[in-house]
Amino acid sequence: MGRIAVMGAGAVGCYYGAMLAQAGEEVVLIGRPALASAVAGQGLIIDRATGREVVHLPVATDPGAIAGAELVLFCVKSQDTEAAGRQIAPHLAPDAVVLSLQNGVGNAERLAAILGRPVIPAVVYVAVGMTAAGHLRHHGRGDLVLGDAPQSAALATRFAAAGIPTEVSAGAETALWVKLTINCAWNAISALTRQPYGRILAAPGAEGVVSGLVAECRAVAAASGITLPEGLEDDVRRIAETMAGQMSSTAQDMARGRATEIGFLNGEIVRRAGLLGIPVPLNAAMTVLVQLAEAPAV
Structure with missing residues (x-):
């Protein structure tokens, strides 16, 4: 070989x-x-x-x-x-x-x-x-x-x-969209709060934010011709239960002072939503906040 x-x-x-x-x-x-x-x-x-x-x-x-x-x-x-x-x-x-x-x-x-x-x-x-x-x-x-x-x-x-x-x-393209949605749900929040998934899920009101991010991703995927599975919301929650102590890759990048992939995660949802005329305020907020947090201090 x-x-x-x-x-x-x-x-x-x-x-x-x-x-x-x-x-x-x-x-x-x-x-x-x-x-x-x-x-x-x-x-x-x-x-x-x-x-x-x-x-x-x-x-x-x-x-x-x-x-x-x-x-x-x-x-x-x-x-x-x-x-x-x-x-x-x-x-x-x-x-x-x-x-x-x-x-x-x-x-x-x-x-x-x-x-x-x-x-x-x-x-x-x-x-x-x-x-x-x-x-x-x-x-x-x-x-x-x-x-x-x-x-x-x-x-x-x-x-x-x-x-x-x-x-x-x-169906690898659909699987990529599923993973993108999971990343959009958790990565930015973990990076901004410096918290692992389990602690995020346990915080009052956090589950509603995560669900809102997933709903926005689902809408953009549907308009792009991708049908996300019905049980995705349960899968997103399960991530926080099975990997409760895990920090997102975006959080790890920020901790090391490296550029994150946020523009290709939540930012990709924002870009596609803009072309489709779909409002995605939660994903837009996550993108802007992570970009601000990773920018050099003045």
Whole structure:
């Protein structure tokens, strides 16, 4: 089997790269210098409920390390899709398969336009965070849903062999919208309040705000031709119950002083709603407040 490259190896990319490497796959992570230094010195550390694992694998900082890879897991932040796509385009093997493991909707199409080749969307269901460079904490899950493409079935088998439960679905776009809605419901509130999901849900009035955010997302999805499942509101609530102590990725980005993906989460709902003439005041408020909170102080 050919080499796998993980472009944009943050928490998600490192997790899946490590899982594949542990299964005997040849994997290279492409990430920040701090990650490369940490993994070179101590290996990639993964803390799970079952104990600690240390995985040794190469980390590059040059996007050119993608050359020769048979499979590329594209894990960069949504706002960096075009720039990172241009960085890897000259180095991609002609027959390389590219998967977009990114938040939000539309990233696979944006990347495909840059690369001039198909990109398979993947919906990622994993709760994992980077506690320090090269040090992951896995909170739960780890499954993928791949869009229906000619290579998807073989990829699902390959991932399953590495302990990554993987489904192939023609409804991957709907699944991306479901995940987007869940992110819109929790991410901004967690980031602004610096609270985990369970404490948010327990706060008086918070459940009504979360429900309002979901209702706005449902309206925009419906107007975009996407029917979200009837039980989604229950699934959103269940997130706060099963991952009560988890902080959102947006909260983690803000805590580290990094740019968030808010423009491609609640901000994406606002953008689409504007084109459709649908009012989404709660999503608009969350977008503005997070953008203000992450702006440098004057």
